């Protein structure tokens with residue numbers, strides 16, 4: 001049942017994934033087919049050859065100065081039109097009347113002075129900012145843009161009811177560019193914006209802030225001001241400007257971008273905001289100019305929760321550091337972020353501090369920060385990433401009086417620990433410690449907070465994890481990637497370890513014991529190590545196979561053999577060696593057993609099938625074939641009439657006539673037999689010599705009878721003599737019956753010598769072996785001879 005369910009769910013999943021993929025492909029092709037990008041092409045006109053199906057058209061950053069109905073009216077599916085950074089001076093919005101689907105129209109950064117109106121009810125995003133409008137370009141038709149979400153505007157002057165036509169719309173954002181705004185003499189303008197969640201005002205980047213307008217927004221939640229240039233004289237203008245905007249109870253988020261100010265003015269702005277409902281204040285790209293002096297600050301009760309200052313440039317060179325740091329260190333807020341600044345220090349708050357979160361990333365803070373500081377009792381998170389910290393011991397000491405500290409990030413410093421003589425002290429409350437990207441070595445394991453749960457030590461110089469370290473029983477996550485560890489750790493000291501990241505180290509032979517030792521492991525990433533693919537690794541690979549796939553991060557792709565060369569790059573998954581080559585005992589046993597089996601087989605073959613005889617015959621056969629191939633035929637031809645002369649004892653004639661001769665003649669071998677071919681009238685000796693000389697080979701059928709026959713010895717003598725004359729192996733000895741060595745009379749030493757020197761063919765008793773015997777004999781005649789006929793020879 002459950003299995004069925006699971007498979008149904010799985011197939012559902014795969015169908016869903018396929019739909020997703022198909023969907024993405026369609027979307028992609030959509031984009032490819034219907035999006036046209038002609039941005040930054042030096043265009044003077046809208047191109048005429050646009051595909052009518054175009055949905056997204058980008059012709060921004062060109063030199064287009066006019067837009068006509070005919071340019072785009074045929075793009076009936078147009079949804080997005082980007083026309084920013086062109087040279088339009090006038091626009092008749094009614095030219096979009098045929099683009100019923102137009103949702104996004106960006107006309108910012110042109111030179112528009114005038115627009116004529118027409119409602120395009122589909123519009124969601126309309127950007128008219130950074131143009132040359134004198135008054136806000138609001139038509140009463142905009143009141144019909146019920147879908148409108150974002151409105152970008154620009155103006156040199158403001159009038160209170162300019163935005164009345166759109167007051168009933170629920171906008172989520174208004175961008176109001178006041179770059180070219182200028183103040184009419186002795187006149188304060190005002191503007192009422194009724195409904196928007198966020199308002200972004202942009203002032204002139206180089207002029208001192210001078211806007212004297214009362215802008216009020218009802219339900220503003222988020223205000224962003226860009227380009228604010230302040231000095232001690234115009235500081236009050238910004239404060240006045242802000243006081244109207246920050247009146248509403250909902251403004252929780254205030255962001256200032258690109259602020260250039262004196263220190264005094266900045267502190268005044270802080271002081272002003274301290275009593276406002278703003279909860280989150282962000283200042284990005286702050287430049288401090290002129291001078292820095294000690295400023296008084298009253299830390300009254302505040303709604304402010306978090307102050308974030310990122311990227312500070314200080315143009316003041318002589319000043320008291322304390323004047324700056326005191327303002328921040330005494331702040332009665334929960335979260336403070338000061339990053340990417342030239343701050344070299346931060347003071348310890350004088351009284352019990354409200355800080356829970358401090359982020360001082362990327363400054364130039366040193367080890368002296370917060371030493372002997374016992375007022376940060378509520379501090380839970382301290383981030384000192386990318387500073388100039390050097391001594392881990394001092395970092396530990398710093399935390400000693402921070403009883404609530406749970407998260408400490410001191411990554412990207414130059415931390416070392418070499419004070420083995422002194423015991424480190426840490427806040428016991430620390431749960432997460434980030435020591436990554438420092439220059440710590442093995443000794444770091446003797447200087448760690450005792451209850452740490454998450455420890456990040458990646459990118460350090462750790463070569464091994466010492467065995468006798470203080471036990472870190474609470475440690476659950478350990479990251480030691482990018483070090484030079486050679487082994488996986490034992491979990492004896494880390495009994496709770498459940499996540500281990502140890503990729504990019506020098507582990508060549510991870511022990512399979514790891515998984516037994518670390519029972520609680522939920523996830524291990526040991527990829528990208530230089531694995532040595534030898535027998536020892538098999539156990540580890542097997543043990544990986546036993547744990548579930550999700551446990552081993554990056555398996556199988558990040559696990560590759562590095563050594564030996566023949567396996568380099570092979571995935572561990574695909575690395576297989578036979579158990580035999582890895583187990584010496586098994587190897588020896590196998591060799592011995594195989595040897596024994598072979599020996600027994602050979603013995604059995606010898607006993608049952610007379611293997612040596614076969615071997616001998618085979619050997620001769622190959623030798624003969626080889627020899628016969630090397631014979632110079634020309635020499636032999638002409639004088640020969642027969643292939644063979646056979647010498648045998650009378651007693652063996654039955655075998656010769658019934659077996660040997662028929663068999664040879666069947667193969668076309670011509671035989672000289674004395675009773676058949678001897679020429680009458682010649683002496684026996686003459687006949688024998690004649691016969692031997694006219695034959696290519698001489699076959700001697702040896703048997704005890706042969707030894708007894710005198711004639712046979714003569715024949716043998718002549719044949720042998722002939723043999724030496726010719727220098728070729730013309731004797732074939734067939735041993736018909738075994739001849740005891742001592743039965744050969746000593747005067748026949750020739751025969752004795754021949755039998756000793758030369759190999760002979762034994763006539764086997766078993767019928768099954770006869771085939772090979774005959775093959776051997778025939779092989780001796782494996783020569784094509786052109787024999788002269790007997791008659792011719794007789795005549796010569």
Ligand SMILES: *[C@@H]1O[C@H](CO)[C@@H](O)[C@H](O)[C@H]1NC(C)=O
Nearest residue numbers: 385411412434436454455456
């Ligand atoms: C430690 O800091 C580094 C960057 O400095 C970051 O990538 C890493 O995620 C942090 N580790 C933890 C456990 O938060």
